[in-house]
Amino acid sequence: MKSLNARRGLTQSAPYFIPVFREPAYLRSGEVAHCRAMQLLLADIIEVLEHMAPPSLAEGWDNVGLQIGDPHRWINSVWVALDPGPDVVAAACRSQVDLLITHHPLFFHPVQRIQTDMPLGAVIEQAVRHGLAIYCLHTNWDAVSGGLNDMLAQRLGLRHLRPLRQSQEASDRHRHGLGRVGTLARVKDLCDLAQEVKQRLGAVAVRLAGDPRLKVRHVALATGSGGSLVGDFLGTEAEVFISGDLRYHEVRDIEYARRGVIDVGHFHSEHLTVDAIVQRLRRAFRRRDPRLRIQACALEKDPFSVV
Ligand SMILES: [Zn+2]
Helix, strand or coil: CCHHHHHHCCCCCCHHHHHHHCCCHHHHHCCCHHHCCCCEEHHHHHHHHHHHCCHHHCCCCCCCEEEECCCCCEECEEEEECCCCHHHHHHHHHCCCCEEEECCCCCCCCCCCCCCCCHHHHHHHHHHHHCCEEEECCHHHHHCCCCHHHHHHHHCCCEEEEEEEECCCCCCCCCCEEEEEEEEEEEEEHHHHHHHHHHHHCCCCCEEECCCCCEEEEEEEEEEECHHHHHHHHCCCCCEEEEECCCHHHHHHHHHCCCEEEECCHHHHHCHHHHHHHHHHHHHHCCCCCCCEEEECCCCCCCCCCC
C-alpha cells in the first residue's frame, strides 16, 4: 500500500472506489485545467499507452499489454525500461515504483509453472509481492505510425519514410507497419554511413557486410531482430538494411544481392524507446497528475561487449 492511499484510507485493491476518483469527461476537455490534477489509476495510464500504440497492431505471436498488475490500483511512480529483467525489477521494487513499462514482454510463451528459484519466477514473485505492475509495448509500438521504427529512422536522419511491411490497419493518414524505408539527404558510402550510424546510436561498434564503398541513398531499417524482413528489404530499392540480430545466412542473401547490411545490435536499435516513452508520458500526464514521477531506468546496457 502506498502512503497517499493510506492517508485516504484506501486499500489499493478496492475497485468500488474507482468511480469516486475517475476523471469525469468534462475534466478531460482542458477547459478546467486547474481542477484536473488528481492521482491516476493504472487503467488511466493504460488508456494513454493503448492510444499511443494500439494493441491491435501487435504481431500475432506477440504478447503486449499488462503482464502483471491490477488496473484499479493507484500509480505514483513509473519507470520505463527495455527489458523486465531481474535487476531492473529488483531496483524498481526497491525504489517503490508502481508501474514498470518495458518494450519486451515478460511472458512470450504460456507459463506452465512459476518456479521462484528461477529468474522468471523470481521476477513474478518480486513484482507481485511489491505491487509492481509490468506493462509491455512491443511490436505494436514498433509498427505504429510515429512509434519506434519512425524514431530510429529520424535518429538516423532518414526522410520520406514508409513502412517496410505495411500493416493491414495502415491508411493514408496512418502509416503503420514493421520496419521503415527512407532516403538519406545525400549519397554516402556504406562504410561512412556505418560510422555515422554507430555515432548516432552511441554504440561501441556496429557490424557491416557488403562492399564498404557501396553508394547508399535509400535505407531500410527494422528495430530489434530484423531477420524476418530481409525478403521485404530485397523487394525495395534500398541499398542497405539496418537492423539487429541478423543471422549469417540472412546476411549472405543480402551480400549475394550486392546490397549492404549494418547490424547495430538489438539493444542499440531499440534503447531509444526508453527516453521517448518517458517524454511522451510526461507530456500526457503533466497536468492530470503533476506528482506522478516518470523516469527512465538507468541500469540497462547492451549485454554484449566488444573485446
Ligand atoms: Zn526487441
